[in-house]
Amino acid sequence: MWEEGAQTVLLASGFNEHWGLTDFWPLLLLPLAVLPWVLRGQMNFPHPALQGLPADPLSAWLDRLWKMALSLLILALSLALTGPYLKSQYVEKIGRGAHVMIVLDRSASMNEPFVKKGDDAQARVPKMEVARKVLKTLVAQGHDDLMGMVTFSTSPILAAPLGNDREFVQAALDATEAGGMGFTAVARGLGMALDYFADQPVTGARAMVLVSDGGAHLDGKTQDMLRAMFMRQKASLYWIYLRSESGVSLKQSLAEGENIDAYPEYALHEYFQTLNVPYRVYEAENPQAVMAAVRDISTLKNKPTRYLEPVSRQDLSQYAYGLAWLAAVCLICLYALELKRWQA
Amino acid sequence: MAILSVPTANASEMSPSSSQLQAAFEPSQFFYNINWRSKSYHAGATLTTHHGNGSDFAGFASLLACPDPKRIDIRASVRTVPRQWLVRTYLERAAVRVYAIIDVSSSMFFQGEANMRQQVTEFVSSLAWSANRQGDAFGMRAADDHEQLALQVLPSFQPGTAQAVAQQITRYWQQAETMNRADGRSANAIPETLMSLGSQRALVFLLSDFYWPDALLQQTLQAGQHHDVIPVVLRDRTATAGLPSFGWARLRDMETGEERSWMLRRKLHQQIADHAKQQKKSLNARFLTAGTRAPLWLKPGWRAEEVSRHLMESMS
Numbered sequence: 001m002w003e004e005g006a007q008t009v010l011l012a013s014g015f016n017e018h019w020g021l022t023d024f025w026p027l028l029l030l031p032l033a034v035l036p037w038v039l040r041g042q043m044n045f046p047h048p049a050l051q052g053l054p055a056d057p058l059s060a061w062l063d064r065l066w067k068m069a070l071s072l073l074i075l076a077l078s079l080a081l082t083g084p085y086l087k088s089q090y091v092e093k094i095g096r097g098a099h100v101m102i103v104l105d106r107s108a109s110m111n112e113p114f115v116k117k118g119d120d121a122q123a124r125v126p127k128m129e130v131a132r133k134v135l136k137t138l139v140a141q142g143h144d145d146l147m148g149m150v151t152f153s154t155s156p157i158l159a160a161p162l163g164n165d166r167e168f169v170q171a172a173l174d175a176t177e178a179g180g181m182g183f184t185a186v187a188r189g190l191g192m193a194l195d196y197f198a199d200q201p202v203t204g205a206r207a208m209v210l211v212s213d214g215g216a217h218l219d220g221k222t223q224d225m226l227r228a229m230f231m232r233q234k235a236s237l238y239w240i241y242l243r244s245e246s247g248v249s250l251k252q253s254l255a256e257g258e259n260i261d262a263y264p265e266y267a268l269h270e271y272f273q274t275l276n277v278p279y280r281v282y283e284a285e286n287p288q289a290v291m292a293a294v295r296d297i298s299t300l301k302n303k304p305t306r307y308l309e310p311v312s313r314q315d316l317s318q319y320a321y322g323l324a325w326l327a328a329v330c331l332i333c334l335y336a337l338e339l340k341r342w343q344a
Numbered sequence: 345m346a347i348l349s350v351p352t353a354n355a356s357e358m359s360p361s362s363s364q365l366q367a368a369f370e371p372s373q374f375f376y377n378i379n380w381r382s383k384s385y386h387a388g389a390t391l392t393t394h395h396g397n398g399s400d401f402a403g404f405a406s407l408l409a410c411p412d413p414k415r416i417d418i419r420a421s422v423r424t425v426p427r428q429w430l431v432r433t434y435l436e437r438a439a440v441r442v443y444a445i446i447d448v449s450s451s452m453f454f455q456g457e458a459n460m461r462q463q464v465t466e467f468v469s470s471l472a473w474s475a476n477r478q479g480d481a482f483g484m485r486a487a488d489d490h491e492q493l494a495l496q497v498l499p500s501f502q503p504g505t506a507q508a509v510a511q512q513i514t515r516y517w518q519q520a521e522t523m524n525r526a527d528g529r530s531a532n533a534i535p536e537t538l539m540s541l542g543s544q545r546a547l548v549f550l551l552s553d554f555y556w557p558d559a560l561l562q563q564t565l566q567a568g569q570h571h572d573v574i575p576v577v578l579r580d581r582t583a584t585a586g587l588p589s590f591g592w593a594r595l596r597d598m599e600t601g602e603e604r605s606w607m608l609r610r611k612l613h614q615q616i617a618d619h620a621k622q623q624k625k626s627l628n629a630r631f632l633t634a635g636t637r638a639p640l641w642l643k644p645g646w647r648a649e650e651v652s653r654h655l656m657e658s659m660s
């Protein structure tokens with residue numbers, strides 16, 4: 001009967017579901033807290049007659065405080081020894097930012113230098129490095145945004161899932177220092193990134209930030225599929241076009257009679273315009289232009305979005321230690337206050 | 345007059361403190377007067393109710409009733425009608441019994457500024473000395489929770505009583521220290537002990553600190569009602585005065601074992617001092633209403649002259 005009662009109490013308090021104990025044996029020490037109330041070992045001075053003397057509430061409370069502090073110290077220390085913790089759980093948070101999925105091109109072409117007006121060697125930095133710098137500023141801003149990242153070369157890799165964890169995304173960005181390789185499979189990267197929106201309700205603006213130098217050809221079937229996915233997910237597309245030295249500018253239209261297939265980035269631009277979703281392209285000729293793109297994206301505020309954020313397992317013993325510390329300080333004060341000798 | 349409890353030949357070789365301790369048993373003499381009539385027939389200094397060979401004039405009696413021709417009062421005889429011979433009669437003087445009742449409860453073991461046990465020894469041996477010098481019988485009883493037979497002295501006129509009593513009490517204190525009597529013993533047997541003194545009126549010195557519950561005081565006063573009781577109050581003033589000025593302390597009542605904490609500060613000092621003063625006043629009032637003599641508050645370093653003065657001035 002007792003066991004059943006204890007079990008229901010434990011279950012009701014959410015034991016093993018929300019919290020738990022690392023060790024159980026220190027619970028055996030808990031009854032020691034009775035000792036201060038039972039033992040009479042404290043130093044005292046004999047007095048011939050106390051009964052008749054007036055009662056002093058402050059003194060009585062000091063004595064009680066001493067005993068309570070001792071009990072508390074014992075309780076807190078034994079509780080701390082059991083090592084209580086809150087299990088990992090999800091906390092519902094309300095965000096006000098956009099859902100931003102970064103799709104970063106890691107193909108071999110990204111290793112090529114960035115187009116620059118100046119010709120000095122210092123300016124010839126790889127596109128990848130520029131992209132990384134840009135994205136880091138994007139990630140550093142707008143802390144309400146949910147962010148995720150997919151990198152792709154020949155096939156897409158999920159670098160960071162969509163979430164509020166900025167560290168994760170920063171780390172994923174740092175990991176791209178390894179350098180690019182392989183081809184540019186834009187469609188597969190975008191597809192994977194769009195998949196991340198698939199299982200979530202539409203609660204805010206969804207933005208795909210494609211950081212690429214283009215250079216990919218999409219066949220008709222893939223184009224249709226991508227278009228359908230964009231429509232379904234209602235995601236807008238921001239393309240930060242990193243133009244290589246040999247690449248064309250997307251600003252001026254092609255000359256008459258030129259074959260569009262010779263300029264895959266231009267073809268891609270043309271295709272994105274037919275997606276029926278908000279689409280903007282930022283031609284990153286210089287870092288200032290890129291910053292404009294970052295600003296635009298960070299202004300994407302919208303209706304509050306609810307999302308669950310995982311909280312890692314939390315150690316509660318620190319609070320018990322804090323309590324024990326308080327009790328110990330109290331005891332030290334009382335000890336300092338205590339008379340060691342009766343005669344003044 | 346100087347009676348040393350342990351006269352040692354090499355006292356001068358000892359350290360000054362120890363020789364002082366032993367020489368402290370010199371009994372001093374004080375005087376008391378008694379305003380009631382003794383009923384005993386042992387020669388002494390107290391007036392009795394029976395006629396006899398004393399010097400206190402009682403009245404006239406017929407020569408036939410009191411055939412003592414050397415005490416014929418001619419003037420008184422001449423004034424009588426019809427003429428008859430009148431004889432002057434006198435009252436006899438006799439001894440009384442003087443008792444010391446000692447409270448040896450735990451609270452008397454309190455170690456403070458005054459050595460209370462030493463005071464008890466000194467006072468009682470001085471009392472024995474004084475009583476014997478006045479021709480009275482000295483007896484002693486002591487009690488805590490039970491009557492202590494080790495301290496019982498039956499009333500006696502023996503000249504060496506004072507010395508014997510001093511030795512007896514000293515031995516008792518020494519034994520008590522080893523037997524841990526300083527804890528948890530109250531003075532509950534005091535009324536019983538007073539009852540056991542017998543029906544003859546006696547002069548009773550009641551030595552205690554009178555840190556007693558009201559009921560016990562009431563019982564004691566009732567039990568001592570037909571004796572001439574002189575309460576001798578021995579209280580160490582360090583119990584309620586001269587406390588440390590600031591600090592927190594735990595105190596244990598020596599008799600009940602009750603623990604109490606005191607946060608000593610100015611307010612509590614004031615409370616304790618007020619209470620001590622009020623207690624003294626109420627104790628005096630209790631004794632007054634009970635019809636005892638005025639209590640003798642014995643201070644450390646008391647002098648026989650002061651005690652004599654108090655005893656002569658206070659009448660029951």
